[in-house]
Amino acid sequence: MATPGRKKAATGASLLDALSPQLMSLVEASLGHSLAAPSSVRNGLSSANASPPPQRSTVQPPANRGESVIPQSRSSDYIRVGVLNPSEIFLLRQADSPGFVVREHFLGPAAATAVHDACLGLTESTPMRPAQVGVGKSTAVTCHVADARGDQLVWLPHDKTALPPPLQHLLAQIERLMHGLAKAAPELGVRNVKSTQLAVFPGHNTRFVPHVDTYDHNNNAKQHLSRRITCLYYLNPSWESSHGGALRMHLQDGTTWDIPPVLDTLVVFRSTDVLHEVLPTTVHRLALTTWYYGGGSATTIPSTPPSATSPTPTTPSFATNIATRTTSSCVTGSNQPLEVAGGDATSTIFVSIPSYCDSECQPTVAHLFATAAAPSRVFVGLCLQHEQDDQSMDMYGEHVRIKRMRPADATGPCLARWETQQLWKGEAFYLQIDSHMRFRRGWDVYLIDQLRRCSNSPQGRPRKAILTTYPLGYTLPNEIPNDTRPTLLCASAFDSHGMLRQCGKVLKTSPSSPVPSAFWAAGFAFSRACVIQEVPYDPSLAHLFFGEENVMAARLWTHGYDFYAPCEAVVYHLWSRSHRPTFTSPQRVDQAAKNASLERVLALLLQAKENEPMVACGLGRERSIQDFHAAQGVNWSTHEIQWTSLWGHRDPIEFDLTAAVDT
Numbered sequence: 001m002a003t004p005g006r007k008k009a010a011t012g013a014s015l016l017d018a019l020s021p022q023l024m025s026l027v028e029a030s031l032g033h034s035l036a037a038p039s040s041v042r043n044g045l046s047s048a049n050a051s052p053p054p055q056r057s058t059v060q061p062p063a064n065r066g067e068s069v070i071p072q073s074r075s076s077d078y079i080r081v082g083v084l085n086p087s088e089i090f091l092l093r094q095a096d097s098p099g100f101v102v103r104e105h106f107l108g109p110a111a112a113t114a115v116h117d118a119c120l121g122l123t124e125s126t127p128m129r130p131a132q133v134g135v136g137k138s139t140a141v142t143c144h145v146a147d148a149r150g151d152q153l154v155w156l157p158h159d160k161t162a163l164p165p166p167l168q169h170l171l172a173q174i175e176r177l178m179h180g181l182a183k184a185a186p187e188l189g190v191r192n193v194k195s196t197q198l199a200v201f202p203g204h205n206t207r208f209v210p211h212v213d214t215y216d217h218n219n220n221a222k223q224h225l226s227r228r229i230t231c232l233y234y235l236n237p238s239w240e241s242s243h244g245g246a247l248r249m250h251l252q253d254g255t256t257w258d259i260p261p262v263l264d265t266l267v268v269f270r271s272t273d274v275l276h277e278v279l280p281t282t283v284h285r286l287a288l289t290t291w292y293y294g295g296g297s298a299t300t301i302p303s304t305p306p307s308a309t310s311p312t313p314t315t316p317s318f319a320t321n322i323a324t325r326t327t328s329s330c331v332t333g334s335n336q337p338l339e340v341a342g343g344d345a346t347s348t349i350f351v352s353i354p355s356y357c358d359s360e361c362q363p364t365v366a367h368l369f370a371t372a373a374a375p376s377r378v379f380v381g382l383c384l385q386h387e388q389d390d391q392s393m394d395m396y397g398e399h400v401r402i403k404r405m406r407p408a409d410a411t412g413p414c415l416a417r418w419e420t421q422q423l424w425k426g427e428a429f430y431l432q433i434d435s436h437m438r439f440r441r442g443w444d445v446y447l448i449d450q451l452r453r454c455s456n457s458p459q460g461r462p463r464k465a466i467l468t469t470y471p472l473g474y475t476l477p478n479e480i481p482n483d484t485r486p487t488l489l490c491a492s493a494f495d496s497h498g499m500l501r502q503c504g505k506v507l508k509t510s511p512s513s514p515v516p517s518a519f520w521a522a523g524f525a526f527s528r529a530c531v532i533q534e535v536p537y538d539p540s541l542a543h544l545f546f547g548e549e550n551v552m553a554a555r556l557w558t559h560g561y562d563f564y565a566p567c568e569a570v571v572y573h574l575w576s577r578s579h580r581p582t583f584t585s586p587q588r589v590d591q592a593a594k595n596a597s598l599e600r601v602l603a604l605l606l607q608a609k610e611n612e613p614m615v616a617c618g619l620g621r622e623r624s625i626q627d628f629h630a631a632q633g634v635n636w637s638t639h640e641i642q643w644t645s646l647w648g649h650r651d652p653i654e655f656d657l658t659a660a661v662d663t
Helices: 020-029 087-093 109-127 167-182 316-330 361-371 392-399 413-421 444-455 530-534 548-558 591-606 625-632 641-647
Strands: 100-103 151-156 190-200 205-213 226-234 249-252 256-259 266-270 276-279 284-294 349-356 377-384 400-405 429-434 437-438 464-468 488-492 500-508 513-517 524-528 561-565 569-574
Touching: 087 100, 087 167, 087 266, 087 400, 109 167, 109 190, 109 284, 151 561, 167 190, 167 226, 167 284, 190 205, 276 316, 284 444, 284 500, 349 361, 349 413, 361 377, 361 392, 377 413, 392 400, 392 500, 392 524, 400 413, 429 444, 444 464, 488 513, 488 561, 524 530, 548 625
Parallel strands: 349 377, 349 429, 377 400, 464 561
Antiparallel strands: 100 266, 151 190, 190 284, 205 276, 226 266, 226 284, 249 256, 249 276, 429 524, 437 569, 464 524, 488 500, 513 561
8 A cells, every 4th residue: 555655675686695705794793683694595596476474384493593584485585674765764754744654565475474473472472461551641540441452462572682583583674774764863862772562452342542652741751761763563464454453643634544454564653743543453463563762861850749648646645755756856858748548547567677787777767657647556676786785766665676686696687587577466567678768758558558459369369469669769867859759679680699689760650559560679568467477587598688589589479479569659768888887798797607598599499390398488389489480580590581570571661761779
């Protein structure tokens, strides 16, 4: 069909065919991928006319997964993809143009069929999740809305070598187009930052309502890393008009242009202003979308709207006593209250705090009580590993229970957190934190409300949930930031001991419900207190630091616990260690004990067989360790980390990359 800016890709020989092998190698090295077809193509196999796309075929993986491989085929089946021509570049860069171009027969029949088969394989082997509707111009919803969007999707890893060879080839050809566009139209700000998803509409008249891929809120899209160019590649052979499912482009003059989602059709358009929709489809409809991003300069932190007043404390005399003694000494930074209407202000909360020679411990406890909506229901279990007999906690009476230890007897966080758990006396909820924290007002009511929002599974069964993340930081003495956006745990890298490091990344906006997380943080975790009995700390893991979170996450998950990040920042953490001695100083660490703890943790995490004998402080039986690895997107044997795991299994566009959580 005739389409704006369409250009037929050339077939047959090109200048590249005349290059010497040495010059070809130099060209390929400069581009970063292979340009040559396999020898069977270069040797001039039959150039008969292309046949219709065959049924699903089997493509053998190459010996070198880093090579961009073209399926062996007749020379007429292989199309060398060029760059965008001047008219196509004009359509993409000119603001008053339609803003999109269409390439039919983008790869050629054989290569397109191989991509189709590879994507079918991914849909069969990879769990798909319902798509979400993000923040738009007219709504603040970030959730799955079937009436608005009916597809399911999976994000592909950033490392192309982890993909089937046909997909490697497709993405390399799209990258060639985008590289040329970035050079020809620098004002578009396109960078070599991209994300790719495979989406399936299952038929049944599922659709995607009119939308643009990047909404420009007061030109903020120019400041943040945001989608600039969308590349849609269709994967549907034998498509008929009766199937529906066309991509409808809404032009600026009010007219529309429908593009059938036929196999080997590539549509490229501006993400920022091209309004488009997917019409209802009656059959399965597959598409691969790659977004190219731009921007990413520093930006100001958005303010938080005013919040409602938190519930009245249940015991005014205790609350007044705590507030008058603590507020003037420890609350000097900004502290916006958390909004909860009609929340639980009576259920008791047990707060676990280990402290190793930390001068911030007393201000942390003071701020904990001063900012609670109902401080009389809060009880602290404190493992105090201090040289001096600190009496500052006496003012809290029965609300602070203390286990005192000499610093010389300390063996690290696992023993200290286990000691605090022994001080629990049946409170309903459990909050585990560090000894250098600050809190938003109403944290207690808000956390209970958040936990209840993620307490039921899609089938309506009770779910064991834990709210956890790496919080944003505060600075001494008491400077609490205005930023109240949530953070999400993401994989980072493996260290030299084979332990997975993780990081916190800041989401641009606050979602409407707690965000599922694949990871768990020891310094902030809120749940029902039954977790103390079901998955207690292992006090024998002496001198274990990086590894504490790995082993606890595995144990909790296999016992049936799911992790979530709260919708807003609830607490703040002092990431600087300059104010306190650290337990990990070389003269303090028992290296033999540390090595033994690391070996025990690795043995548990690498457990290859299911139904191993139950051991104290071991894995649970509700889910397997293998399923835990899959849920995290981490291979503990090879130390491979899926690209999606680096982004908490979210779209990178959801994060503010100019903000950081210091760890």
